[in-house]
Amino acid sequence: MSQDLINEIMVLKKQKNAILLAHNYQAPIIQDLADFTGDSLELAHKVSKIKANLIVFAGAEFMAETAAILNPSKKVIIPSTMVKCPMAYMLSPKIITEYKTKYPNAIVVLYINSTAESRAFADICITSGNAVKVISSIKEREILIGPDKNLAYYIQQKVPDKKIIPIPDNGYCYVHQKFQPSDVRRKKELYPHAEVIVHPETEPAVQDLADKVTSTAGMIIEVSHSKSKEFIIGTELGLLDRLRKEYPDKKFIPLLNEAICIQQKKITLYNLYLSLLYERYQIQIPSEISNHSRRCIERMFQLS
Ligand code: 13P
Numbered sequence: 001m002s003q004d005l006i007n008e009i010m011v012l013k014k015q016k017n018a019i020l021l022a023h024n025y026q027a028p029i030i031q032d033l034a035d036f037t038g039d040s041l042e043l044a045h046k047v048s049k050i051k052a053n054l055i056v057f058a059g060a061e062f063m064a065e066t067a068a069i070l071n072p073s074k075k076v077i078i079p080s081t082m083v084k085c086p087m088a089y090m091l092s093p094k095i096i097t098e099y100k101t102k103y104p105n106a107i108v109v110l111y112i113n114s115t116a117e118s119r120a121f122a123d124i125c126i127t128s129g130n131a132v133k134v135i136s137s138i139k140e141r142e143i144l145i146g147p148d149k150n151l152a153y154y155i156q157q158k159v160p161d162k163k164i165i166p167i168p169d170n171g172y173c174y175v176h177q178k179f180q181p182s183d184v185r186r187k188k189e190l191y192p193h194a195e196v197i198v199h200p201e202t203e204p205a206v207q208d209l210a211d212k213v214t215s216t217a218g219m220i221i222e223v224s225h226s227k228s229k230e231f232i233i234g235t236e237l238g239l240l241d242r243l244r245k246e247y248p249d250k251k252f253i254p255l256l257n258e259a260i261c262i263q264q265k266k267i268t269l270y271n272l273y274l275s276l277l278y279e280r281y282q283i284q285i286p287s288e289i290s291n292h293s294r295r296c297i298e299r300m301f302q303l304s
């Protein structure tokens with residue numbers, strides 16, 4: 001059954017000259033079928049150069065929105081309507097406006113994990129892969145960063161001369177928030193030679209205990225350069241699937257077995273097949289919002 005679906009997906013992809021992009025948290029079979037798999041930054045770069053007229057996005061809704069914003073003349077579809085990242089919805093244009101009134105001299109920098117509507121109210125976008133580089137290169141000292149308070153903490157550690165203000169003050173990713181310092185200590189006791197790599201969406205106390213804090217693509221680079229043979233990985237389990245496939249001689253230990261993004265895992269072979277067949281569900285963003293959001297993504301590209 002699943003081999004039939006895989007064959008159908010490959011035929012439809014070819015027939016329709018579609019490109020399939022997948023995020024690192026997707027199931028292994030979806031990653032295998034994809035033309036390109038990466039972190040949010042790599043995917044944003046990739047979509048800015050796409051020639052195909054049909055883009056199928058296996059990832060969170062905000063990633064597909066980025067593809068649609070950067071390709072207004074192309075059709076961007078997503079296999080499920082249930083891939084809305086809860087953290088992206090912790091921030092709204094209303095909250096941004098309130099903070100802007102409170103901090104009139106601050107610049108608004110939004111994590112790409114934000115809705116297209118919120119990004120239309122931002123000056124610049126960042127991803128976990130380029131946040132430090134972008135923030136270091138802007139002249140403003142006071143910076144409102146949302147929606148992830150943990151990413152804001154990570155940036156503040158790396159760029160201490162800036163004043164980083166998280167907006168809202170308690171935005172977080174429920175998957176990464178599950179990791180506790182006690183999980184790191186326990187796993188380190190079990191695997192004393194392992195290198196600990198965590199995502200900047202983890203809590204400050206977890207980041208402080210790690211050997212390396214970086215994006216999902218940064219984790220792959222770290223593994224490829226490191227002399228270690230064992231790694232404790234603090235992010236969603238899909239990335240461990242990719243690491244195990246690419247580095248079969250190394251051992252990858254999840255910081256927690258429960259680190260699963262329910263939203264991203266809503267994408268399946270079956271809804272991917274239906275998505276290609278019926279060219280659904282199309283991402284449609286009103287042009288005014290799309291034009292404003294595009295500016296803040298393009299500024300990110302310029303600065304990184
Ligand atoms: P990356 O850009 O590091 O892949 O992270 C995206 C994301 O949604 C993390 O939860």
Ligand code: SF4
Binds near residue numbers: 176
């Ligand atoms: Fe959103 Fe967290 Fe899922 Fe990433 S892992 S898409 S931040 S809920």
